[in-house]
Amino acid sequence: MPDLNGLEVLEKLRQIDAHVPVIISSADIQDYNRARALELGAMGFVNKPVQKEALQGLVAQGLGGK
Numbered sequence: 001m002p003d004l005n006g007l008e009v010l011e012k013l014r015q016i017d018a019h020v021p022v023i024i025s026s027a028d029i030q031d032y033n034r035a036r037a038l039e040l041g042a043m044g045f046v047n048k049p050v051q052k053e054a055l056q057g058l059v060a061q062g063l064g065g066k
Contacts, residue, residue: 006024006026006037007033007036007037007040010022010024010037010040010041010042011040014040014041018041021043021062021063022041022042022043023042023043023044023045023046023055023058023059023062024037024042024044024045024046025045025046025047025048025050025055026045026047026048027047027048029047043058043061043062044058044061044062046058
């Protein structure tokens with residue numbers, strides 16, 4: 001993204017709505033960035049390339065399923 005990175009977008013989103021479910025998908029595997037995303041309220045983090053089952057599980061969780 002040209003102006004903001006994903007964590008900055010998540011920070012701004014939290015200022016608007018603290019309860020919107022967010023799943024982060026990134027090729028960045030640094031522990032700091034993963035931890036920061038979770039601190040900011042992301043409900044999950046999926047590494048790229050995305051594994052279908054991992055993403056489906058997080059989406060179901062975000063929609064209230066198990």
